[in-house]
Amino acid sequence: MEEEEDRIQNLRSKATELLLRKEWKDSIEVYSELISLCHDQISNPHQNLDPNNLPKLKKSLCLALCNRAEARLNLQDYPQALQDCNEASQIGNTHFKTLLCKGKIMLSLNQYGLALDCFKKASLDPNELENYEMLNGYLEKCKKFEFLSRTGAFDISDWVVNKFQGKPPELAEYIGSIEIKKSDISGRGLFATKNLDCGNLLLVTKAVAVERAIVPESVFQDSKEQAQLDMWKNFIDKILESIKKCVRTRDLIYKLSNGENEDDLEVPDIDLFRPVGEDSSTFHDKKIDKEKLLNILDVNSLVEELISAKVLGKNSDVHGIGLWILSSFINHSCDPNVRRSHIGDHVTIHACRDIKAGEELTFAYFDVFTPFRDREEKAKNWGFVCKCKRCNLEKGVSSNQEMMEIEMFLGKGLDNGGVVYRLEENMRRWMVRGKGKGYLRSSFWRVYSEVYESERSLRKWGSKVPLMENVLDSVVDAVGSDERIVKLLMRGLKRKNGHKGNGIVEMEKAMKLGRGLYDVEVLLRMLTYQKKPLVRSKNKKEGTLVHKNKAHTISSGLRVKYDESPSNK
Numbered sequence: 001m002e003e004e005e006d007r008i009q010n011l012r013s014k015a016t017e018l019l020l021r022k023e024w025k026d027s028i029e030v031y032s033e034l035i036s037l038c039h040d041q042i043s044n045p046h047q048n049l050d051p052n053n054l055p056k057l058k059k060s061l062c063l064a065l066c067n068r069a070e071a072r073l074n075l076q077d078y079p080q081a082l083q084d085c086n087e088a089s090q091i092g093n094t095h096f097k098t099l100l101c102k103g104k105i106m107l108s109l110n111q112y113g114l115a116l117d118c119f120k121k122a123s124l125d126p127n128e129l130e131n132y133e134m135l136n137g138y139l140e141k142c143k144k145f146e147f148l149s150r151t152g153a154f155d156i157s158d159w160v161v162n163k164f165q166g167k168p169p170e171l172a173e174y175i176g177s178i179e180i181k182k183s184d185i186s187g188r189g190l191f192a193t194k195n196l197d198c199g200n201l202l203l204v205t206k207a208v209a210v211e212r213a214i215v216p217e218s219v220f221q222d223s224k225e226q227a228q229l230d231m232w233k234n235f236i237d238k239i240l241e242s243i244k245k246c247v248r249t250r251d252l253i254y255k256l257s258n259g260e261n262e263d264d265l266e267v268p269d270i271d272l273f274r275p276v277g278e279d280s281s282t283f284h285d286k287k288i289d290k291e292k293l294l295n296i297l298d299v300n301s302l303v304e305e306l307i308s309a310k311v312l313g314k315n316s317d318v319h320g321i322g323l324w325i326l327s328s329f330i331n332h333s334c335d336p337n338v339r340r341s342h343i344g345d346h347v348t349i350h351a352c353r354d355i356k357a358g359e360e361l362t363f364a365y366f367d368v369f370t371p372f373r374d375r376e377e378k379a380k381n382w383g384f385v386c387k388c389k390r391c392n393l394e395k396g397v398s399s400n401q402e403m404m405e406i407e408m409f410l411g412k413g414l415d416n417g418g419v420v421y422r423l424e425e426n427m428r429r430w431m432v433r434g435k436g437k438g439y440l441r442s443s444f445w446r447v448y449s450e451v452y453e454s455e456r457s458l459r460k461w462g463s464k465v466p467l468m469e470n471v472l473d474s475v476v477d478a479v480g481s482d483e484r485i486v487k488l489l490m491r492g493l494k495r496k497n498g499h500k501g502n503g504i505v506e507m508e509k510a511m512k513l514g515r516g517l518y519d520v521e522v523l524l525r526m527l528t529y530q531k532k533p534l535v536r537s538k539n540k541k542e543g544t545l546v547h548k549n550k551a552h553t554i555s556s557g558l559r560v561k562y563d564e565s566p567s568n569k
């Protein structure tokens with residue numbers, strides 16, 4: 001008996017030391033040994049157990065389980081960590097550490113209500129008053145996340161306005177007014193279930209896994225390719241790791257398309273993707289269909305490339321690849337109605353134009369300002385042919401002699417103003433009207449923006465090219481809002497008006513073009529250099545960062561402030 005007690009004592013100190021050193025894997029091993037030893041001692045009927053010894057043993061077992069749960073939590077092995085907690089609480093129901101650990105697991109699984117229950121129960125423990133502050137921190141966090149996941153009322157404005165300094169804001173997963181249905185574009189898609197305003201938030205979803213690396217633009221092509229291969233390999237390892245740990249993650253990933261028989265795929269209910277109750281299933285022994293998985297990842301993974309992904313707060317040398325399950329259902333269009341932004345490990349999707357109930361949500365898999373032929377090439381690399389309105393129109397005009405001439409001139413470095421002039425003239429001749437003009441102008445965005453940025457070009461071509469504001473309006477109408485459009489507008493207006501500027505006109509124009517870019521509050525604060533929040537979060541409406549109708553009120557209210565802002569001095 002003495003001997004066993006010593007063994008338990010030794011294992012316990014060894015495991016504690018490993019835990020403190022954050023050597024999770026090793027500590028799990030030692031705790032497992034300790035746990036089975038405790039089990040043996042408790043259940044072995046032949047042992048002459050000292051009656052005083054049983055509670056002591058049970059206490060050791062309970063602590064060991066709880067500490068192993070803590071280590072597993074740190075390795076993000078939530079199902080197994082949860083099993084440990086549940087076993088521990090069967091032994092000692094109100095054990096403070098167990099409740100704390102279970103709360104943290106639930107928080108990581110986005111189960112805010114269940115997490116809140118655990119922390120509340122833990123806070124009732126009279127012996128743990130010194131931990132009150134820490135617990136209170138968790139309680140507040142749960143309440144905040146629960147609110148965010150219910151309403152989608154996020155506020156990222158501080159972070160954006162402070163030029164993405166520090167850690168990205170914490171987000172909770174959110175599913176807005178959307179459903180999954182069969183799509184006319186391809187396979188299945190996400191659809192709006194009610195009318196939406198430009199700027200409405202529709203979805204916030206966290207990556208199953210994301211792998212990032214710094215690949216400087218300046219390195220040789222070979223090393224770049226090698227770096228990308230390494231990234232892809234690490235990414236797949238991470239995905240395998242997370243599906244080994246959780247059946248649910250695996251099942252949700254297998255709902256995604258692997259690129260075959262797109263039209264015969266079942267349409268899963270959107271509710272499957274909401275956080276569920278306790279899911280402690282593990283399937284360490286089940287075989288994973290790796291071939292299918294690789295095909296799924298090939299079709300559904302998104303690269304965090306700066307322009308099309310709107311990766312907020314990262315420099316251009318950071319490359320990343322990730323899998324965000326629900327947003328993978330969104331089909332591509334070069335004429336998109338939603339826009340995705342990457343914030344930390346989350347992807348947020350919001351409307352970049354007004355959307356009608358029943359309309360399919362689409363975003364561009366690559367930069368919306370990519371010219372037609374390059375888009376064709378990129379779509380081919382993704383394994384599809386884009387049949388959106390914009391591509392249809394551009395396909396129609398691309399075989400025109402004049403269009404081929406324009407493209408040839410571009411390649412030969414003809415004056416950009418000349419290209420714009422010819423394109424505009426030809427659009428008139430081809431009778432391209434309305435949105436069509438916006439489509440073509442978006443494809444020639446680089447040329448247009450260079451003309452409007454250059455004093456020399458404007459002096460030479462100013463009277464022969466359309467007004468910048470009209471061009472920008474049509475581009476936003478065609479492809480949705482974009483930072484580059486708002487920036488060009490602001491610079492153009494500043495140049496035109498000198499540094500005095502007409503605050504109200506600038507503001508209203510920028511607001512109009514910037515709707516759907518960020519939320520309105522962020523945009524306003526960026527435009528007006530406000531460091532302090534403009535709208536208290538209680539004014540926010542469900543699914544909207546700031547309600548659209550507020551925009552005008554806010555911009556009127558800001559006129560006074562705007563005139564005092566540094567840009568006008």
Ligand SMILES: [Zn+2]
Nearest residue numbers: 334386388391
């Ligand atoms: Zn297209």
